Amino acid sequence: MRVFKNLNDIGNIQNPVVTTGSFDGVHVGHTAIIKRINRLAREIEGESVLITFDPHPRKVLYPETAGKDLKLINAQREKIELLKRTGLDNLIIIHFTREFSKTTSHDFVKDILVGKLKAKKIVVGFNHHFGHNREGDYEYLYKLGQQFKFDVEEIPQQELHHETVSSTKIRHALLHGDIQKANAYLDHHYLMAGELRKQPPENGKNEFTWYNIEIEEDCKLIPPPGLYAVFIYFKGSQYKGMAEITTKNEDTTHYNHNKVVKVHFMELGEDIHGRVINVFFAKKIRKGIKFRDRQHRWKQLINDKNKIEELIY
Numbered sequence: 001m002r003v004f005k006n007l008n009d010i011g012n013i014q015n016p017v018v019t020t021g022s023f024d025g026v027h028v029g030h031t032a033i034i035k036r037i038n039r040l041a042r043e044i045e046g047e048s049v050l051i052t053f054d055p056h057p058r059k060v061l062y063p064e065t066a067g068k069d070l071k072l073i074n075a076q077r078e079k080i081e082l083l084k085r086t087g088l089d090n091l092i093i094i095h096f097t098r099e100f101s102k103t104t105s106h107d108f109v110k111d112i113l114v115g116k117l118k119a120k121k122i123v124v125g126f127n128h129h130f131g132h133n134r135e136g137d138y139e140y141l142y143k144l145g146q147q148f149k150f151d152v153e154e155i156p157q158q159e160l161h162h163e164t165v166s167s168t169k170i171r172h173a174l175l176h177g178d179i180q181k182a183n184a185y186l187d188h189h190y191l192m193a194g195e196l197r198k199q200p201p202e203n204g205k206n207e208f209t210w211y212n213i214e215i216e217e218d219c220k221l222i223p224p225p226g227l228y229a230v231f232i233y234f235k236g237s238q239y240k241g242m243a244e245i246t247t248k249n250e251d252t253t254h255y256n257h258n259k260v261v262k263v264h265f266m267e268l269g270e271d272i273h274g275r276v277i278n279v280f281f282a283k284k285i286r287k288g289i290k291f292r293d294r295q296h297r298w299k300q301l302i303n304d305k306n307k308i309e310e311l312i313y
Helices: 028-043 057-061 077-082 107-118 138-148 169-175 179-187 294-310
Strands: 002-004 016-019 047-054 089-093 120-123 149-152 190-197 209-216 227-235 235-247 259-265 276-287
Touching: 002 235, 016 028, 028 276, 047 077, 057 227, 077 089, 077 179, 077 190, 077 276, 107 138, 138 149, 169 179, 179 276, 227 259, 227 294, 235 276, 235 294, 276 294
Parallel strands: 002 089, 016 047, 016 120, 047 089, 120 149
Antiparallel strands: 190 209, 190 276, 209 259, 227 235, 227 276, 235 259
């Protein structure tokens, strides 16, 4: 997958099949759209293209209201990683500013989708809006398609167990620690990526080696305090592990927006300090605990580890 962060860097893309949107979470609804543009691109010997935006438009347009406390399922690094796995050919990340937000839906299509990309087909999700004041929709896009000679297709709303899938519902599940429900909506494990910082051994013992995850973006959504079953892929292998999320009051080192995330990987004998790594969350094992002393914590971690070792995920 090629990644472009400047429209001027885009060279020739063969018969582009394009979609646009924030795609936070890269959930089951998003992957349905990407599968469709991948398929359409193959049919016309073309390439699939996703145009997305950074920062999230709500962060720019409503910094004191809707965007102020908006937490995103994915940081940009994570979104790129997940999109690579979909088979997408090209990702274009447009720097979203107040000035860019004034671009009309007509100009966005004329100047970017047609003028810059020469799109052959455009695919949008259900109830998709774009352009200044969200004035553009499927019907308007269809009319522009007739004018500029490109095809338009709308993907139906995605449902899971009769519930409409949306990034908002996924965020709600994650904020309540319901990892399994969020994963079902996402159709993949919730991802947290970042550089690892090795921590000193607890109680002077080496059984638990902990690494703090350096969270790069303050708007990254972090689940509530507790102990979670996780896994990583490292050098072609998958390792089980556990992630502990605590608050600033419980752990005063290496925290991000009042939360610290640290991980322990089972049977990983290699020191991975300083490595940027992807941690996938499978299940919440327990809530956060206020430990009486180090021995109490040690016994609980042994119990947690045993539970995780018994899980199949």
